[in-house]
Amino acid sequence: MKYATLSLTQERSDRHPMHRFLAETDGYGAARLLGSTLGDGIHTALFHVDGWPPDPYGERLCGVPSVQEYALSTQSDGTFSVYVREELDEHDRGITGAFRRAGLVIVLPVVYRPNGEITVTLVGPTTTLQTAIEAIPAEIAVDLRDIGGYDARRIENRRDLTARQAEAVTAAVECGYYEEPREGSVADVAEAIGCAPGTAAEHLRRAERTAMRTYAATTPS
Numbered sequence: 766m767k768y769a770t771l772s773l774t775q776e777r778s779d780r781h782p783m784h785r786f787l788a789e790t791d792g793y794g795a796a797r798l799l800g801s802t803l804g805d806g807i808h809t810a811l812f813h814v815d816g817w818p819p820d821p822y823g824e825r826l827c828g829v830p831s832v833q834e835y836a837l838s839t840q841s842d843g844t845f846s847v848y849v850r851e852e853l854d855e856h857d858r859g860i861t862g863a864f865r866r867a868g869l870v871i872v873l874p875v876v877y878r879p880n881g882e883i884t885v886t887l888v889g890p891t892t893t894l895q896t897a898i899e900a901i902p903a904e905i906a907v908d909l910r911d912i913g914g915y916d917a918r919r920i921e922n923r924r925d926l927t928a929r930q931a932e933a934v935t936a937a938v939e940c941g942y943y944e945e946p947r948e949g950s951v952a953d954v955a956e957a958i959g960c961a962p963g964t965a966a967e968h969l970r971r972a973e974r975t976a977m978r979t980y981a982a983t984t985p986s
Contacts, residue, residue, distance in 0.1 A: 767891050768872070769898065770911040773883040776904065779856045780881065782829045783822070787879045792816050794929065796847075797874035803853075803861060807833070812847040813874075815929075819845040856902070863900035868893040878932070888915055930975070932958045933968035942969075 787793045793816030801810035819837045826835050835849040872886040901907055936957035941948025955965035
């Protein structure tokens with residue numbers, strides 16, 4: 766049994782309106798799909814949104830024609846949850862169709878990132894994973910981020926990064942911060958995620974600490 770972590774990127778015009786909202790509105794980070802059901806083309810889902818305030822998000826959601834029902838629930842940490850029922854459009858059906866197959870498990874959460882990426886982890890036999898990946902619509906860019914033998918500890922521990930730490934690490938990789946010789950700086954990371962260099966450095970330190978603890982916990986002694 767294998768797992769694969771994918772990063773999916775759609776053209777801006779093909780993204781869900783709420784995914785575009787995250788990317789284009791200050792104050793909002795990633796949205797995580799925590800659970801969902803799909804029947805007769807209607808998707809019922811629960812999301813956790815790392816951002817504030819919730820009212821502009823709800824106002825935008827109200828204007829999405831495919832949405833049939835929604836409710837927001839604020840959290841004490843300055844984030845909020847979203848319950849929503851909506852009819853899937855053609856592009857969303859293309860993604861869900863690729864992943865709705867016997868023998869394949871989607872490991873939640875599925876993460877919708879402000880940079881336009883959708884991160885999803887799949888578990889199943891190798892041939893099933895290959896078939897699912899090949900079935901992703903051609904207009905969606907697919908980046909295979911990680912693959913290997915299924916290890917629940919490894920996958921679960923990856924969630925220990927906060928949304929901002931994950932953004933910082935992604936930006937650091939993309940700007941060459943971890944290259945040898947180093948091609949990017951903390952200042953580049955800070956600019957990419959919209960914060961002060963000191964804050965970016967702290968995000969990276971905490972993410973690296975978590976990564977080392979995860980490595981130690983999942984590597985046989």
